[in-house]
Amino acid sequence: MSKNVLIVSSINLDTCKQELSEGIYLEKLKEFSIKRSNEGGWHSHYKLHKIPSSIFNFLAEEILEISSHLLKEYLSNKNSPKLKMTQLWANINKKNDWNSPHNHISGKKNRSEWSGVYYLDCENTDKDNEKSIGGELIIFHSGPKGVVEKHFHTPKNGQLIIFRSNALHMVTPNNTNKDRISIAFNLYEEL
Template structure:
């Protein structure tokens, strides 16, 4: 029987553990100030998880990052990923997130703080097409699809490589779509001294 080998896949992790905001966290998030962003609103603070009111949430996110790096990527214990920027997004009716990725970051994430009600999903896009042709398929799968989306589920965290292109279509509901996003970077010993690529970050 032939073997199908998925070479170099983009690992998107839908975390099994979900996070439920406490009453205190909900109250803090309701009072957050926002500024204009491309197609939507973002919190004025880009270090929102450093707020003491969200320390438990930050610890939850950091645990999921560790699960991704240790259980999936099998990173050496001398390497750590830490959260750099973190911010809230708010998309009201007809607001959206344009196609983008996250430069200067290794792993990014989105935590849904609202869900249901037909809120628009996050969509991930293939950067390089499987073939340089526009082909028709009888069925879409992970090998031929150019786009994959995930519906907002309250409390669900999705982790993905920061280079992965993604967007959110316009919100056609009367509900507000709220998410937490964050970026990460490497801390520790990377490279190899013998290969003259060693670097301490």
């Protein structure tokens, strides 16, 4: 998908899914939502991976290991890139909540070359409902002759998505009555 790239993989965290979900809801009880691209919904602080001895440390290590392997293949490197995580945060989108177009451009404090999301709980359990459940990730990029093109990705539980941090992207509204839980992150390659 052009230079913005969309790398999709899976992480099987079924054994700790409940613990991750409980950890996110516990963080939600402790703090108010940060307002960023979220239109409604809850957005945690950016340092979940820094909470000592937490399930988020385990998740961060899994994300780093898998991302390093995926980017090694994508970049055709002989060695896996040494990645550092600068931010890890959770999002809970209730019915009609969404994320407006944004990117994760690096700043002096939070360097970022690659961004991504892990989908913890995003699927509709109502198999009889054929209406779109929403929550699609849309990545925008310039196509031929500068025409803006969109790449739509329908998330599935356990998926890990990686894309360039400067890629403009958004999340469509959640059309279900079920909380949609995702964990986002920013990474950079240490030289």
